Amino acid sequence: MSPDDIVNRHIKTLEARYCSFLLNCMPNPEGWLDDHIVATLRQVGTLWAPNTSRPPLPQSVTVDLGSTHSDLDALTCLPRQDIGSGVVNTTGNITGYRVLTSTDGGGDAILSEVDCGGITTRPVPTTPPTGS
Incomplete structure (x- = not known):
């Protein structure tokens, strides 16, 4: 090739x-x-040179469970697990997220807002919290 x-x-x-x-x-x-x-x-x-004009990655993810669930009580966000030369790689880690719930698809109730530590190395864009 x-x-x-x-x-x-x-x-x-x-x-x-x-x-x-x-x-x-x-x-x-x-x-x-x-x-x-x-x-x-x-x-x-x-x-090779990266295409710097391409649009950013999607800024939201929607998970439709198909029906309401009263027994769903946790959502876990697992950060990158790779370590190079003894240093934890944080490139691309999510820096914060917002969980919205709805029974009609409108996302009308904010269930949780989380700040994941203010990592400053090329974070994945996320939906900004309310009031930002």
Whole structure:
């Protein structure tokens, strides 16, 4: 696969869909990447630039349970669990959220508003709390 194919046929197509592209580069028997693979990856790095004009990710998520439930008593938001070089990665963590409930789809009752600690590294946009 050429660097142009990798960038223009794969990465750009997937970026518009908010997906990642995993390129499997197998090491040689000594455990190293061959020179031609390194050269291809270097060219991909030169050709690729993220599309900074694409719209942001969706700012709300709607979960329709199909009916009312009197026994639903918890909603858990699990942050990223990856740690690199002993440092917890907070890139993309949700910084706050608001839970709205409704029996008619109107989202008319605020059940909870949560501030998740004011993380400042590229947070995922969320619906702003009332009064913001």
